[in-house]
Amino acid sequence: MPPAPAAAPAFESSLGHPTFASIGFFFLIILVTLVITWWAARKTRTSSEYYAAGRSVSALQNGFALAGDYMSAASFLGISGMVALKGYDGMIYATGWLMGWPALMFLVAEPLRNLGKFTFADVVAYRLRQGPVRIAAAVGGILTTIFYTIAQMVGSGSLIALMFGMPFVLAEVLVGAVMLLYVLFGGMLATTWVQIIKAVLLLCGVTVLTGLVMSKFGFSLPALYRAANDLYPAKHLLVPGELTASPLDAISLGLALMFGLLGLPHILMRFYTVPDAKAARVSVLYATGLIGYFYVIIPIVGFGAAVLLSLKDGTGAMTTLGDKVITAFDRGGNMAAPLLAEAMWGSAFLGFIAAVAFATILAVVAGLTLAGASAYSHDIYVSVIKKGRATEEEQVKAAKIATVIFGVVAVALGIAFQGQNVAFMVGLAFAIAASANFPALLMAIVWKRFTTWGAVWSILVGGLSSVSMIVLSKTVWVDLFHFEQAIFPMKNPAIFSMTAAFAAGIVVSLLTPEPEAQKKFESEKLRTYLGVGAE
C-alpha cells in the first residue's frame, strides 16, 4: 500500500516540547549524579584518586562503566535509526562496534594495567626516552579525544534542542557545566559512577522498548521481520545494501572500529581504576557481554520503529509509512527510538528515554574530558615539563586546570561546529586511534627492539596518513569542501594508515637500535606478565 507521496506526517509528538516527565527525569538524573559527585569529592584528594579512582573500582563496576563510556548517544540513536531506515546494513554496522572488545582483551588489557599508571602513554613510553614519546603519544591521544568530543558535543546540542526545545548554545553550556562539576570535583570516581548509572538506565530503557516492540509481534522475531519486509517491498530491509558495496572499504571500516577501540584514551584509562590485571580482564568480559547484548537488541528497536510508527487513518488504511514519520523529525533517523518510545507508552516514556540520552552524553563527555586532560597534565606537564618531579598537590592542581581548559574548549568547539555535519569526526577519531595510538601501544608491549624514534614515527605516520586520507576522501573533500571528485577513493583509510604506522615503527626502530630499551624490555617482563611492581 504506497502512501500518498508528499503526505505531511500527522504524527503528533511532544518531542521538542518539554513535558513534566522529561523535565522531571532530567532533573532527577542531574540531582542523583551531583549527590554522587559530592560523595566522590570527599574521596578524591591524590592524583591516583583523581585519575584512577584510587584503583578501587571492582571488575563488575568497571564492566558497566566501560560499557557506559562506549555506548554513546550516537550508537543508541544512530544505529536504531539506521536499522529503521536501511534495515540490515544497520545490523552489519552494529556488529563492527563490538569486535574491538575481544581484541582489547587479547592484546592490551592486562599488560596495559600492569605497566601503566594513568594513561596509555605510560605504557608506550615505559622503556623509551620519555620526552619525545610522551609528547607524540599525548598528541595522538588529544587528537583522538578532541575529534570524538566535537562529534559528541555537536550531536548533543542538536539532540537536546530537538528533544527539550532548548537553544543549541544553552544546551552546550549546560552539558559542559554539569560535566565539569562531575570531573572537577569528583574525578574518576564520580565519572565512573555516572557511567555506571547511565549504562544501567540505557540498558533498561532499550530493554523495555525492545520488550514493548516484541509484544506487538507475539514475541516472534520472524513476525517482526515479516512485517518490516512486507511494509517496504522496495527497500529490501532484510538483505545487505550499500554498506558493503566495496569489500575493501568494508574491511577497512571493520579494522578502524576493531583497533580504534584499542587506541581510545578514555577507554584505556578505565583499566587503571581496577586493582589488578585480573580485575581488568574480568571487567572486559562484563563489558563485552553488556555491549553485545545492546547491539543484539538495538536492531529490534529499529525494525520496530519502521513498522510501528506508520500512521493509519480511521478505516485502518496506511497513510504514512514509519520511515517518513521518522525522517520528518530528523533526516538522519536519529529520532526513531524516542518516537517509538512515545508511540508505545506515551510522553512519559519519551521523557525517560530523552533523559537517558542526555545522561549518556554527559557521561561520555565526562570520560573524554578526563582522558583529554590527563594527556596534557600527566603526560606533558608532569612527565615532560616537570620530568616526573611534581608533588601530589602540583599533580592534582595541573589535572584540574587541564580539566577546566579541556571542558571550555569542548564547549567552544561544540558551538563553533554548530549545524555542521560532524558524523565523520567519530570515524576520524577511530581512524587516528587505530593508526596513531594502537600500533605504538602494541609494539611497545610485544616488540623488544621497538625504539624511541620508532614510536614517534609510527605515531606521526599513522596520525598524519589517517587524517589526510579522510580529508581527501568523499566525506570531507566532496561533502564538506564541495570539490567535484574525491582524491582518495575510499571512505575508510585504516587499512592503509594502520599498515603504514606499523611499517614506519618497524623500519625506524631497526634503523635506530636502542640497547638500553632492549635491556629494560627484559626486566619489565616481571611487571608485564606477573604484575610485580604494578601500581
Next chain:
Amino acid sequence: MSAAPPVEASKTATELIESPDFRALVRTRWTVSFTLLGLLFVGYYGYILLVATAPGVVARRLSEAPDAITNVGLVLGIATLVFAWILTAVYVVWANRSYDPEVERLKSQLRR
C-alpha cells in the same frame, strides 16, 4: 602444569625471567591470545566478506516454507556478536584457571 612443589623464594629477577617456566608462560600467553584473535578475524572479516561478495547466500531463507522470512544474514549477524563474546569468555576461563595459578607459582619463587 603440575601442582606447585614446595618452593623456596630463591630466584633473582633476572634468573626468573630467564627460567624456562617463565619463558613458557609468556609464550603460552601470546599463543592463546593470537589464536583467539585469529578466530575473531576469521569470524568477523569472514562475515563481512561473505556479506560483501555473496549477497545471494546471505539473502537465502532458512527454510523452504512459503511463510519463512528469516534469512542466513539475520542469523549470522547475531551469531557473529555471540561468537565474539564466547571468544572473550574462553580467554577469561583460560586465564583464570591456567595463567593465574602459574603466575602465583612463579611469583613465589622470586627472592625479594
